[in-house]
């Protein structure tokens with residue numbers, strides 16, 4: 001099988017991913033093998049190829065927004081039939097036994113493995129996954145439209161939930177890429193008034209098309225009247241500014257797996273019972289809730305399709321905020 005593999009992390013401008021030809025994968029016990037159709041490109045992939053995250057193994061095949069068809073089942077795997085279409089996200093496996101797993105917080109499981117980090121991911125023609133961590137996909141979504149739901153969508157949904165935003169509330173979104181363009185549709189479905197902070201003129205236009213009530217920059221003047229905020233950009237300098245936009249009692253949820261240092265925060269930005277919290281991974285419950293909600297709304301995904309071989313170029317453009325919506329790599333084509 002063919003894939004795009006990371007042997008050594010380096011700046012994305014130096015094309016860190018290399019095309020490789022690999023032996024056929026065999027599903028292990030309780031695993032299914034997927035023939036990959038599409039794989040979404042996530043900002044986390046950029047952090048992985050550039051080595052900003054600690055890499056537990058090398059070489060590794062990135063990619064954790066995988067849509068594929070089950071084409072083989074390992075010993076004991078009986079949940080899906082050959083030919084079923086399923087999705088795979090960032091959560092690759094959790095232990096099911098630790099305190100976090102037992103308390104519906106498997107996103108914090110210290111033994112968790114993540115797709116495209118601990119296990120080879122979807123920048124390849126085939127992948128394997130424990131059947132418990134594959135998701136049936138709502139039929140209404142094409143493969144290409146389903147792929148970005150599997151991380152950008154689910155983690156955006158978890159971020160909204162952790163921000164405490166209520167139906168009809170006033171919400172700030174900071175950064176407007178793959179995750180935010182899906183989160184805004186959930187927030188609009190909840191009748192929220194959405195304020196979008198982004199530098200990119202194209203991203204501002206996109207936010208307005210999707211129903212933003214206000215667009216501007218994080219450092220533009222804005223009253224402290226937001227009920228909640230979610231940051232999507234890995235830029236620590238935004239955090240004190242976003243806290244300054246919150247009303248007393250509001251929460252800022254930071255949706256970032258890696259972030260530049262947060263500058264000093266004057267205490268009056270936090271005083272008034274404002275809450276600053278991070279968002280870490282997601283649970284299978286989040287995935288199931290979000291996929292059902294996405295189909296019910298229905299969420300419209302803006303995608304740009306590129307062949308797998310273009311993965312380095314796509315990551316370069318993602319770094320430059322030059323992708324509208326979500327980038328998706330194609331492997332076996334659409335259906």
Ligand SMILES: [Zn+2]
Pocket residue numbers: 094095096097098099100101106109110111112
């Ligand atoms: Zn656990």
Ligand SMILES: [Zn+2]
Pocket residue numbers: 042043044045064090151152
């Ligand atoms: Zn992701």
